[in-house]
Structures are given as structure tokens and as C-alpha cells.
Amino acid sequence: MNDIKVAVLGSEGVGKSALIVRFLTRRFIGEYASSSECIYRKRMSIDGKQLNLELYDPCSQPCEGKSTLNEQIHWADGFVVVYDISDRSSFLTAKAIVHLIRELHLGGSKRDADSVIFLVGNKQDLCHMREVDREEGQKLASEGRCQFYELSAAEHYQEVVLMFSKIVRNASLGGKAKERRRRPSGSKSMAKLINNVFGKRRKSV
Numbered sequence: 379m380n381d382i383k384v385a386v387l388g389s390e391g392v393g394k395s396a397l398i399v400r401f402l403t404r405r406f407i408g409e410y411a412s413s414s415e416c417i418y419r420k421r422m423s424i425d426g427k428q429l430n431l432e433l434y435d436p437c438s439q440p441c442e443g444k445s446t447l448n449e450q451i452h453w454a455d456g457f458v459v460v461y462d463i464s465d466r467s468s469f470l471t472a473k474a475i476v477h478l479i480r481e482l483h484l485g486g487s488k489r490d491a492d493s494v495i496f497l498v499g500n501k502q503d504l505c506h507m508r509e510v511d512r513e514e515g516q517k518l519a520s521e522g523r524c525q526f527y528e529l530s531a532a533e534h535y536q537e538v539v540l541m542f543s544k545i546v547r548n549a550s551l552g553g554k555a556k557e558r559r560r561r562p563s564g565s566k567s568m569a570k571l572i573n574n575v576f577g578k579r580r581k582s583v
């Protein structure tokens with residue numbers, strides 16, 4: 379069975395865990411405990427083919443055995459690079475990550491980029507606090523040859539599912555899954571995910 383590895387990257391508090399949890403459990407969790415990096419596993423069927431998805435959720439805090447961004451990029455077949463539309467600095471971080479992925483993962487070539495790097499402007503429901511215009515996101519996506527989405531983990535379940543399903547499909551077609559790379563860290567089961575959800579620390583928007 380095919381293994382597909384997708385890393386969800388971006389600066390602290392942009393909603394990486396919220397997007398993953400929304401995709402895996404259908405629920406939006408306002409506060410989420412994330413004191414360690416982890417990998418969630420899900421068995422999926424795409425175009426009638428079974429595959430094992432591994433979703434990497436990094437930890438923004440310093441933590442033991444934390445992998446570097448370079449390791450995370452080498453490990454993954456596909457990338458969801460997230461920023462918060464109400465936080466300009468998170469957009470600048472996303473820009474740097476997109477450029478690094480292009481350099482390290484794709485060797486600067488045009489090959490596969492638009493299908494395996496998705497740029498996501500999250501928290502669209504906070505558009506009254508917007509600091510990053512949609513056009514800026516689109517421009518970065520076209521410069522970095524990424525697919526662009528603006529959505530809200532809080533309000534857009536269908537869009538979140540479509541986005542993840544699409545990157546998994548693209549990564550599985552991209553042929554990058556062929557060479558197995560080292561995992562950035564330990565993995566986490568769905569039970570652990572649920573524990574995190576209920577044993578959470580408070581975060582504010």
C-alpha cells in the first residue's frame with residue numbers, strides 16, 4: 379500500500395493543528411494542546427486506491443528531539459504551508475518556507491511544485507482583522523508555483539477536506555512517495571489526538 383507523507387508547516391498559532399484536527403475528526407477545536415511534534419495516521423481511499431496518509435504537525439515550542447525544518451522538508455511528499463490572514467508576520471514566514479521547499483525538495487526546478495505545495499491563508503472568518511490581502515497570497519502562490527487556498531478551519535469543513543484530499547492525491551501521483559525518508563519524530567494515534575483535544579491548554583485567537 380502507498381504511504382503518503384504530508385507536512386503542515388507555518389508559524390506559531392496559524393491554525394496548523396486546527397486544520398489537521400478538522401480534517402481528521404470533522405470538528406473545530408478552539409484550544410489544542412501541542413507541546414510536541416507529532417505524526418497522525420489515516421487510511422484513505424483516493425480514486426479507488428487505498429493509501430496510508432501520514433500528516434506531520436510540528437511543534438512551535440522548543441521540545442526534545444525536535445526535527446529541523448530541513449528534515450521535515452526532506453521527509454515529506456507534499457506540503458501545506460499555512461499563514462494567518464490576520465497576521466502579516468506569519469505570511470512572511472510562509473513565504474520563506476515556500477522558497478526553502480522549492481530549493482530543498484524540488485531543487486529549484488519547476489517540476490511538481492504546483493501540485494505538491496499548497497499555500498493556505500487560514501482564519502478567513504477574521505477578515506475584519508485582515509493584514510494580508512487575498513491578492514498577496516495569490517501572488518506568492520504564483521511566484522512559488524503553489525496552489526492557493528484561503529479558508530477557515532473554524533467555518534469551512536468541506537473546503538478543508540477538499541484541500542487535504544487534493545494534496546494527498548497530487549502527492550500520490552507525483553511519484554515522490556517512492557523514496558522513503560526518515561521520519562521527523564514519533565507518531566500519534568487517533569486516541570492520542572482525542573486526548574490532546576480534551577487535555578488541552580488554552581490558546582486565544
Ligand SMILES: Nc1nc2c(ncn2[C@@H]2O[C@H](COP(=O)(O)OP(=O)(O)OP(=O)(O)O)[C@@H](O)[C@H]2O)c(=O)[nH]1
Binds near residue numbers: 394
Ligand atoms: N478565528 C479562527 N481561529 C482559528 C482558526 N484556526 C485556528 N484558530 C485558532 O488559532 C489558535 C491557534 O490554533 P492552532 O491550531 O493551535 O495553531 P498552530 O499553528 O497549530 O499553533 P502551534 O501548535 O503553536 O504552532 C487557536 O486559538 C485556534 O482556535 C480559524 O480558522 N479561525
